[in-house]
Amino acid sequence: MNGREHSDAELLKRIDLKAVERRDRRRQGRNFLVALAFMSPALLLVGVLLLVPVVYNIYLGFTRWRKFSGIDEFAGVENYARMLSNPFFGEALFNTAIWVVASIVFPILIGLAMALLFRGVRFENTFKNIIFIPRILAPTAVGVIWYYVYAPDGLLNRGLSVFSGDPVDIGWLYDSATVTPAIIATFVWQTVGLVMVLVLLGLSAIPKDPLEAAKIDGASKVQVFQHIVLPLLLPTLVMVTILSVLAGFTVFDLLWVMGISYPGQRSLSLTVYMYFEAFQKGAWAYGSAVAVVIGLVVLCVTWIQAVLQQRVDKMTR
C-alpha cells in the first residue's frame, strides 16, 4: 500500500461509510413517508372509488345475487357459463366488435384527413373550433339531437327527399340494418374533432428538416407523407387509437338515448346488455360477470395497444 492509498483508507475509515448509508436510508425513508403523505389523498380516492368497487364487482360475479337475495351465495362460474349460452350476449358481443373496429377506423381516417386538409389554411382555427364543438357537448344531448335528426320525418330523411326528388321514409333507428351504423356515425361526428386536434398537434411536432430535405431531393407530396410524415406521426396515431377504442368500447349514452325505441336495444353493445340484465331484471351477479368480461376485453385491447406504442416509440427514436 503506497502513501496515497493509505491516506484514502484512513479517510474512508474516518467518514464511516456504513453510518452514511444508514443516514441515506433514513433520509429515503423520511422522503418516502413525506411522498406517501402527499399521495395519500389520491391513493385513498383511487383505492376507495376504483379498486375496491372493481374487486367487489369481481366477487359479485361469482355469487347468486338477484334482486333482494343471494348476495352471500357462492355460484362458482355459473354466471359465466350462462353468458356463453345466452343469444343476446352473443349479439351484444358481435355489435361491440363492430363498434371497436368502427371506432378505430373512422375517427382516425376522418380526423387525419381533416387535420391534413385544414392545416395551414386560412381560418384554420375557426375550422378547428367548429369541428371541435360536438366534443364539448354531453353525449346524452348529442344523442337527443341526432334522435330527432334520424326520425322518420327528421332532418336526414327530409334532406334526402330534397336531393332524390322522392319522399324518403327510412326508419334509421328502428331497423337492425341501419341502427348501428347510424349511431356510429353520430359517435364519429362527436369524436372526430378531438382526433383532428390531436393529429394537428402531432403534425406540428414533426421536425421541419427531414421534410425540407425530402423536398430538395425531389420527393412528391405523397412520398413525403408516406415515408416521413406518417412514420413520425405514428406515436400520436397509436395514442389516438387507444383513446378512440376505449371510447367506442364503453359507449353507453348514445346507445341508450338513440336506441330507446329500437326493439333490439339490449343487444346494441355489451354495456347496454349489462345495464338491462342488472338494472332492469335485477340480475346483479350476472350483470357483474358481464362487467368483468367487458373489463377484461378492454384490458386486452389496451395491453395490445401499449405493446404497439412501445414498438412505435422504439422505431421513431
Added chain:
Amino acid sequence: MNKYVRSVIAGVLGATMIAGVATADDVQLYHDKGFWSEQLQAVGDASAEATGVRIVENPYATAEQYKAFIQASIASGDAPQMFTWWTGQTFTELTQTGKIAKLNDVWADMVASGEYAESAADLFTVDGDIYAVPLLLARWVMLYNKPLFAELGIEEPTTWDELMAAAETVKAAGHTPFNATVHEGWRGFIWFQELMLRTDPEAYLGLHNGTVAYDSEPVRRAFEMWVDMYDKGYFTDPRSNEEIEDFAGGSAAMYLMGEWVVGSLAASGLETSDLGAFIVPNVDPDAPSAVIVEGGPVVISAAAKDNPDVMAALKFFSSVDGANAWAEASGNYMGNLKADAPNPIIAKINSDMTEAGTATYNRWWEATPPDLQGEFVAELNRFMLDPTMDTAEDVMARMQALNAEYWADQ
C-alpha cells in the same frame, strides 16, 4: 356590531334546532316518479297540516336506479320507511323478503269506512295478506277526440263491431282511427293485452302463469286481428317520437292508454272537455265487461309498522283528504270511493264500471314475470314496426322459447 352578529348566530342556531325538531316528525317517501315530485310533496304538505306528520318525497330519476336502491337497501337489511313499488310478480317478490309490513288491519278500516271496495285490495294481496295502499289506480281505456267523433256522427261504441265500424268511418273520412307507437320502447304491449283480453280473458290470465303458450291459438288469433287492423290502415306510424303530442295534435281519433295520460294531453293542448273515454268492448258481446287496471302500491317496511308517524302518514295518504290532495295535484285516482274524481274522464269510467259491474285485470307489464318483460315487449315492438303475420309468427316463436325456458325453471 358584535352584539348583532351574536344575535344573528343565535337566531340561526335556534331556527336550526326548531327545524330539527320539525324534521323529527318527517316520514320519507321514496319513489321513481320524478314527474310527480311536486304533486307528491303537495300530499306530503297536506299530511303535515292534517296530522302534524310531513311526508317528504325522495325521487329517483329512473325506475332502474330506483329498483337498484330498494333492492340493495333490503338486501342490506335497511328497508326505507315508505316507498312506492309495482304490482304483479315483482310485488310478490318484494313481499317474500319479509321486510314489508302487512296492512290487513289498515285495509279493514279503509273498507269499513266505505272509502274503498274490498276488491281494490286484490292488486296488493299476496297469499291472503295485503301489503300496500294505492298510490294510483288507473284504468286503461279508449280515449277519443270528441269534436272529431261529433263531426263524423260517431257514437261511443258499445260493441266490438261498433268499434270497428267507427274505425272504418274515421278512416273513410281521411283520418287515422288509432294512435299507437313504440316510442320509448315500452308501449308494444298495449294493444296486445287489449286484444287478448277482448278475445280470450282466460288465455290472457294464463299467459301470466305459464299455462298458456305465447304461440298458442288464442295468441295467434289476437295477432291475426292486429295484423288485419294494420292492413286496414287503422294505426298511426309506430315510429313517432311524440305519441302523446301526436294525439293532442289530432293525429288519430282514438288513443288506448291509462287514465293518467289525461293530464299530459291537457298539457299538450287537448282540453279535457274535448276528450271522451269508454271501456273497450269485448269481441264476444255476451262476455262480461272487463278492463285493464294499473295499480301503483305504496308500502311501508315491517320495522316502520311500529312507528306512529309512519302509520299516520300512510293512513292520511289513503284517506279522503289525502286522495283529494293527490287528485287535485296530479289528476290521479287512487280508488277512494268517497273522494272527488280528479277529472270528468275518471268520473265517467267510475260510473260505467259501476253500471256494468266491470271486472278488473292486472296490466300485462306488471302481470308478466319481470325476467320476461323486457324481451317480450321488445318483440311486440318488433311486430308493430313490421306488422305482418310472418313477423307475428316469428315473434310468437321467440317469445314462447323464452317463456318455456323461464317456466321450466320455476
